[in-house]
Amino acid sequence: MSTHNYYLHGWNENDANVLASFLYLIGDKLPLLGDRTLNPLDASIWLADLDSEEGREFWQEALDQPAAGRRASDAGHFKIALSRQPIATNHLLIRNPLRINGETGVLTVLRKMLDGIAEPNLASAFVTTGERRSLGSLFMQIAHKENVELIFPEQVWVLVDSKNEQCWANRHPRQWIRFFPQLMAIQPATEAVFQSLAVSSNPDCQAYPIDSIKWCLGLFLWKGEPSPQAAQQQTYQLKNWPNFTSLPHHPKHLSLTNHLVRHPRKIEELMEDTELSREFIQNFINACMAIDLLHATPSRALNDKRDKRIGYNPLRALLSRLGVTA
Amino acid sequence: MNPAPIKLVFTGPVGSGKTTALHQLSEITPVVTEQAMTVGATVNKTTTTVALDYGEVTLENGEKVLLFGTPGQRYYDYMCKIVAQGATGIMLLLNNDNADPQNDLAYFTELFADHAKRGAMVLGITHTEGARNNPLQRYHAWLSDRGYMLPVFAVDARNRDDVILMVEALAASLEY
Ligand SMILES: Nc1nc2c(ncn2[C@@H]2O[C@H](COP(=O)(O)OP(=O)(O)O)[C@@H](O)[C@H]2O)c(=O)[nH]1
Ligand SMILES: [Mg+2]
Numbered sequence: 001m002s003t004h005n006y007y008l009h010g011w012n013e014n015d016a017n018v019l020a021s022f023l024y025l026i027g028d029k030l031p032l033l034g035d036r037t038l039n040p041l042d043a044s045i046w047l048a049d050l051d052s053e054e055g056r057e058f059w060q061e062a063l064d065q066p067a068a069g070r071r072a073s074d075a076g077h078f079k080i081a082l083s084r085q086p087i088a089t090n091h092l093l094i095r096n097p098l099r100i101n102g103e104t105g106v107l108t109v110l111r112k113m114l115d116g117i118a119e120p121n122l123a124s125a126f127v128t129t130g131e132r133r134s135l136g137s138l139f140m141q142i143a144h145k146e147n148v149e150l151i152f153p154e155q156v157w158v159l160v161d162s163k164n165e166q167c168w169a170n171r172h173p174r175q176w177i178r179f180f181p182q183l184m185a186i187q188p189a190t191e192a193v194f195q196s197l198a199v200s201s202n203p204d205c206q207a208y209p210i211d212s213i214k215w216c217l218g219l220f221l222w223k224g225e226p227s228p229q230a231a232q233q234q235t236y237q238l239k240n241w242p243n244f245t246s247l248p249h250h251p252k253h254l255s256l257t258n259h260l261v262r263h264p265r266k267i268e269e270l271m272e273d274t275e276l277s278r279e280f281i282q283n284f285i286n287a288c289m290a291i292d293l294l295h296a297t298p299s300r301a302l303n304d305k306r307d308k309r310i311g312y313n314p315l316r317a318l319l320s321r322l323g324v325t326a
Numbered sequence: 327m328n329p330a331p332i333k334l335v336f337t338g339p340v341g342s343g344k345t346t347a348l349h350q351l352s353e354i355t356p357v358v359t360e361q362a363m364t365v366g367a368t369v370n371k372t373t374t375t376v377a378l379d380y381g382e383v384t385l386e387n388g389e390k391v392l393l394f395g396t397p398g399q400r401y402y403d404y405m406c407k408i409v410a411q412g413a414t415g416i417m418l419l420l421n422n423d424n425a426d427p428q429n430d431l432a433y434f435t436e437l438f439a440d441h442a443k444r445g446a447m448v449l450g451i452t453h454t455e456g457a458r459n460n461p462l463q464r465y466h467a468w469l470s471d472r473g474y475m476l477p478v479f480a481v482d483a484r485n486r487d488d489v490i491l492m493v494e495a496l497a498a499s500l501e502y
Pocket of ligand 2 (some may be wrong): 379
């Protein structure tokens with residue numbers, strides 16, 4: 001697959017990171033955003049943010065230049081402008097506000113352009129399993145409000161109703177952690193699929209928050225590597241406890257949570273705190289990132305009056321009695 | 327040999343699922359003292375806990391974990407305080423369908439402030455079935471505004487796994 005570089009004119013760091021994550025997820029080998037070292041002339045795509053001075057200047061210049069007068073080096077660049085305000089129509093302009101649904105808007109345009117200049121590299125309707133790419137495409141489909149069906153062995157399925165921000169499944173999310181690595185297929189879910197599984201009248205089937213599926217993607221997609229969003233931070237802190245009743249989890253996720261809600265932590269510190277592997281911790285952080293549970297700028301250590309590490313915890317004995325092994 | 331018993335206290339307003347949750351864990355048939363409701367009969371039930379619910383789990387080493395469910399009505403507060411003394415943790419259940427569950431939250435975190443401040447408290451929000459758009463947000467907001475970082479879960483007190491999750495979170499919270 002050929003690669004395409006892009007250069008951002010006047011984008012802020014945050015928007016750039018969000019775009020990078022999306023691009024990563026659809027499998028394009030574009031360099032990570034924020035890579036300001038790239039020479040604009042080496043990029044085949046230029047994206048200008050019209051809400052910034054730099055972006056506006058760039059765009060004006062591009063428009064002012066009559067086609068004939070353009071430098072040869074200019075010719076190969078696709079130019080895309082975007083703005084959070086409605087702007088004059090132009091086939092290369094994206095009018096959707098970026099922060100609301102704009103990243104996917106940018107991607108739609110990027111997709112079209114890339115289709116024109118390279119072999120199609122987007123998720124096809126039916127994707128077979130296992131790979132990062134198929135799960136990655138699922139993120140995109142959810143972002144695009146597409147409904148999809150995930151099929152697992154043992155007649156286990158999950159229907160993602162992206163429009164209504166929920167998913168339906170015939171197994172509780174508690175069990176998904178077991179099924180996810182065995183994902184067999186992801187396919188579009190039409191109205192007929194919803195009907196045939198009779199989601200609202202099937203007693204085995206229940207609705208869960210869309211976060212359940214996003215969380216799972218976060219846990220499995222990057223296989224111990226930082227997700228592009230997580231890679232932007234070195235220190236992490238949770239905004240609050242995840243709602244573990246609908247998030248597939250491992251008992252050790254609770255210990256990680258306990259550390260991460262109370263103070264900003266680096267991966268290395270968490271490894272020391274919990275004696276868990278880097279990969280395990282990274283997957284957990286990716287999952288928290290996927291449902292927007294991490295502070296953008298970790299700061300405050302919680303001022304609470306907890307006892308220092310206790311030796312014997314009677315609740316552990318209780319839990320083992322109740323059949324839970326930590 | 328072991329003077330201090332291990333105690334878990336289930337608390338919360340009337341109809342929040344305390345008795346139901348305690349049932350999920352207890353190995354003995356819980357001693358439940360319900361009586362026909364005369365006061366606070368706003369919830370769709372005709373009996374309520376007026377005195378303590380009591381249950382037990384015996385650990386492998388023979389130690390007993392005592393489970394207490396507090397009375398729901400506020401005029402029994404003195405009993406709640408006595409029961410909570412020396413408790414390992416507080417399991418606070420709140421009914422999301424109540425008129426003002428945030429007020430309930432304020433009330434019980436105040437009543438068990440010692441535990442809340444030490445992180446020895448976990449929240450289970452019941453009756454969230456029909457709720458849309460992250461029903462837990464208002465509880466998190468209230469808590470973090472006051473510097474608390476307690477586990478909060480949407481639970482169904484009738485589901486044993488949900489109740490066990492609350493104990494797991496409590497255990498994790500106590501391990502610094
Ligand atoms: N729908 C629903 N009912 C619940 C839930 N939790 C508990 N209940 C029911 O609510 C009623 C009150 O529970 P109970 O344990 O007696 O409440 P208590 O007054 O706090 O002891 C019982 O009928 C329970 O079965 C829940 O999450 N959803
Ligand atoms: Mg009761």
